[in-house]
Amino acid sequence: MxxxxxxxxxxxxxxxxxxxxxxxxxxxxxxxxxxxxxxxxxxxxxxxxxxxxxxxxxxxxxxxxxxxxxxxxxxxxxxxxxxxxxxxxxxxxxxxxxxxxxxxxxxxxxxxxxxxxxxxxxxxxxxxxxxxxxxxxxxxxxxxxxxxxxxxxxxxxxxxxxxxxxxxxxxxxxxxxLAEVLEDWELDVPHRFRYKDLYIATKGFKESQIVGKGGFGSVYKGVLPKTREEVAVKRISHNSKQGVKEFVAEIASLGKLRHRHLVHLQGWCKRNGDLLLVYDYMSNGSLDTFLFQEDKNLDWGQRFRILKEIAAGLLYLHEEWEQVVVHRDVKANNVLLDSNMNARLGDFGLAKLYEHGKNPRTTHVVGTVGYIAPELSLTGKATASSDVFAFGQYY
Incomplete structure (x- = not known):
């Protein structure tokens, strides 16, 4: 009342x-x-x-x-x-x-x-x-x-x-x-979600909907109001160093990636300072919970299959797509498991693109301590090899 x-x-x-x-x-x-x-x-x-x-x-x-x-x-x-x-x-x-x-x-x-x-x-x-x-x-x-x-x-x-x-x-x-003001460039980028739909899907970005922390912000579980499909919504933090240009580049390029062992990026949204990425929802969460929590276990057959699946995903990123994609943050937290325990590599918040045969354009050392290749401290340039090094760290 x-x-x-x-x-x-x-x-x-x-x-x-x-x-x-x-x-x-x-x-x-x-x-x-x-x-x-x-x-x-x-x-x-x-x-x-x-x-x-x-x-x-x-x-x-x-x-x-x-x-x-x-x-x-x-x-x-x-x-x-x-x-x-x-x-x-x-x-x-x-x-x-x-x-x-x-x-x-x-x-x-x-x-x-x-x-x-x-x-x-x-x-x-x-x-x-x-x-x-x-x-x-x-x-x-x-x-x-x-x-x-x-x-x-x-x-x-x-x-x-x-x-x-x-x-x-x-x-x-x-x-x-819930008002939105679209910039000119937003009209040219496909797969844009309405902020209103994502707000409803995540129950107003309620804290209880948070299912993980990504490289730049929180990840929320959501249910799209029209299709009732479960999704994961990555909300980029306001103080993130990842700006609008990097955000647009990510959705424009990585949204085209299609592989059964990569988490599919469904779309995006931008509203004021909020940058949002919409991914497929992985119901079994991340691999690290199975590796480091006592109440969850994997047998050796499951572990070996997960390694093969992530290796296949990295091979696609490094050699099989039209551009080389360096993930730059390969770790157990970013390996997600679907309802059938199939592994997919996710969180492309740090990914950078460069043409085949060209040197990487980034010179910033980013990633997670313990997974960063030693040569990065000298060259400052991430390569496909540095992704392989990180992959070997949780192998």
């Missing part, structure tokens, strides 16, 4: 399924719904957007993002203390059945100065004090029928305007949180 001191009442017309907000579970039902919010942005009642057709006596979906005009009725019965929300296409009359009905006394929600309205023909009206409807023709004490009608109408106009302002503000804030 939220804090009553907030004095907040809103009707949301939401086109985004927020699963978490500020680290807490949020629980929107879908990405096309209407909700009633009391003193919080967590809906007290919500339903998929739809309207009741008086002619066919059935409900029909309303797509809020369609761009078609939609009309809405937000009504509060002060006597029965019920809030009704009704929507329909602008071309149709008001449906006979509301989409949402919530039993709620709104008098504690709004300050007295908001709810009281006056007119020349009626005393000031407090909606919490509206008398019950007369029974069997008995006149209602206090306010006359005409006074009640005028006062209630005035109060509802003010309430409707207030609700519209609150709803628009909440909607704009939530949209701004």
């Amino acid at each position: 939220g804090n009553f001191s907030n004095h907040l009442f809103a009707v949301e017309f939401d086109t985004f399924q927020a699963l978490v907000i500020y680290g807490d579970m949020y629980g929107d039902i879908n990405d096309n719904h209407v909700g009633i919010d009391i003193n919080t942005v967590r809906s007290n009642a919500s339903k998929p957007a739809s309207y009741y057709d008086n002619s066919s006596k059935s409900s029909h979906e309303v797509v809020l993002e369609s761009g078609n005009p939609i009309q809405a009725w937000i009504e509060y019965d002060g006597a029965q203390k019920i809030v009704n929300v009704t929507i329909s296409p602008a071309s149709l009359p008001k449906p006979s059945k509301p989409l949402l009905s919530l039993a709620m006394d709104l008098s504690p929600i709004f300050k007295e100065s908001i709810l009281k309205m006056g007119s020349t023909e009626a005393d000031p009206l407090d909606l919490s004090k509206i008398p019950s409807p007369p029974r069997n023709g008995t006149p209602s004490p206090g306010l006359g029928r005409r006074g009640i009608k005028i006062g209630a109408s005035s109060a509802m106009v003010t309430l409707a305007l207030l609700l519209c302002g609150i709803t628009i503000s909440v909607y704009m804030l939530r949209r701004a949180r």
